Amino acid sequence: MQIGLLGKANVGKSTFFTAATQTPVASGNFPFTTIEPNIGVCYVKSDCACKHFDISHKNDLCVNGIRLIPVKLIDVAGLVPGAHQGKGLGNQFLDDARQAEILIHVVDIAGTTDIQGQPISIGTHDPLKDIEFVQDEFDQWFLDILKREWDKITREIDQKRAKLTDGIAKRFSGLGIKDYSVQQVLQKLDLISINPKEWQDSDIQNFAKELRKNTKPMIIAANKADLCENLDIIKKISDIVIPCSAETELLLRKASKAGIINYLSGDEGFTIIKKDIPMPQQKALDLVQSVFSKIPTTGIQEILNTAVFDSLNFIVVYPVEDETKLTNKDGIILPDTKLIPQDSTAKDLASLIHADIAKGFLHAIDCKTKQRISGDQKLKNGDVIKIVSTLSRG
Ligand SMILES: Nc1nc2c(ncn2[C@@H]2O[C@H](COP(=O)(O)OP(=O)(O)OP(=O)(O)O)[C@@H](O)[C@H]2O)c(=O)[nH]1
Numbered sequence: 001m002q003i004g005l006l007g008k009a010n011v012g013k014s015t016f017f018t019a020a021t022q023t024p025v026a027s028g029n030f031p032f033t034t035i036e037p038n039i040g041v042c043y044v045k046s047d048c049a050c051k052h053f054d055i056s057h058k059n060d061l062c063v064n065g066i067r068l069i070p071v072k073l074i075d076v077a078g079l080v081p082g083a084h085q086g087k088g089l090g091n092q093f094l095d096d097a098r099q100a101e102i103l104i105h106v107v108d109i110a111g112t113t114d115i116q117g118q119p120i121s122i123g124t125h126d127p128l129k130d131i132e133f134v135q136d137e138f139d140q141w142f143l144d145i146l147k148r149e150w151d152k153i154t155r156e157i158d159q160k161r162a163k164l165t166d167g168i169a170k171r172f173s174g175l176g177i178k179d180y181s182v183q184q185v186l187q188k189l190d191l192i193s194i195n196p197k198e199w200q201d202s203d204i205q206n207f208a209k210e211l212r213k214n215t216k217p218m219i220i221a222a223n224k225a226d227l228c229e230n231l232d233i234i235k236k237i238s239d240i241v242i243p244c245s246a247e248t249e250l251l252l253r254k255a256s257k258a259g260i261i262n263y264l265s266g267d268e269g270f271t272i273i274k275k276d277i278p279m280p281q282q283k284a285l286d287l288v289q290s291v292f293s294k295i296p297t298t299g300i301q302e303i304l305n306t307a308v309f310d311s312l313n314f315i316v317v318y319p320v321e322d323e324t325k326l327t328n329k330d331g332i333i334l335p336d337t338k339l340i341p342q343d344s345t346a347k348d349l350a351s352l353i354h355a356d357i358a359k360g361f362l363h364a365i366d367c368k369t370k371q372r373i374s375g376d377q378k379l380k381n382g383d384v385i386k387i388v389s390t391l392s393r394g
């Protein structure tokens, strides 16, 4: 499971990354601070299964019954208009995020950067223009891949009677795109039975755009919300959009780590726990307090959760090896979590744990009901599952 952070240059992608992963990376108020991708681990939050069983257990990833589920986060270089023609750093670096199941499109909602990512005064750039051009650049990235391979796809169909779906899916497999998605889009656009030789340029363009939408859903992180007087502009955005302030989250996490405040990512405020804090720190915290009067939370945790649970509809399951004690071999209670797509089956979970376990799959046990379940049974959010297999991992 991977999330990609993308957007115009200088909008706060790396600040978001540092705030979410606690991995410090370079950020600066100028375009193209990031060149090489940053890869780290962030966490989405969900009720831990320990609540259902009313048990207490010691696990760094269970905080007061809230489970932190690790997800890979990737921060890449910024885009500018014309990236597909090589402007700025081009769009080749999008390859770095090709395996991401979902993209968080970070936007400077306060309009403090021009279309090239250069700093300007607040509110002097229209963020809606950024949303449009960044989506166009993504579509163009897909289109470039398709156009580059189009002659070969056409020839394969002519000479080897290959299938169009397979031909296209093969070219996009590096982006984690499956043949059923290609087929869905071909059907939706009524292109499935049309020989690629007869496709118009507009057909190729529409197909690339639709495939991008279908396979790389995007949610918008309206960043730098702390600088906005009001957030009316958000109503004009038709995609899923959540206001946020990566800078505020970063500051809160630092203050929490330093023992100055009590704060957990996603909280609707913080409490100061240290006495007699120096004036500069107090002032910074006053500023942060004023941000909470504009937005309910810093937005970072909400964005990550929305991406995984609402947009992708993933669920959390807990594999265990002992169905009574809910432990692994080492006796650790509820040791692990897996994020899986809705409608995944017990057998899918087995494959995710290990190919051998899936190969020798006999049945699974739902530890909440103690019932035996078959391989094709769909799992539910929060399920605690023991897989019974003739083979063990490795
Ligand atoms: N006020 C405010 N400033 C922010 C926020 N997030 C980031 N910034 C500032 O915006 C500037 C750019 O931040 P980066 O994180 O480097 O942006 P980026 O999108 O990674 O930039 P590139 O790698 O150059 O594309 C820095 O000066 C940050 O301090 C925010 O939520 N509020």
Ligand SMILES: [Mg+2]
Residues within 6 Å of the ligand: 013, 014, 015, 026, 027, 033, 034, 076, 077, 078
């Ligand atoms: Mg950056």
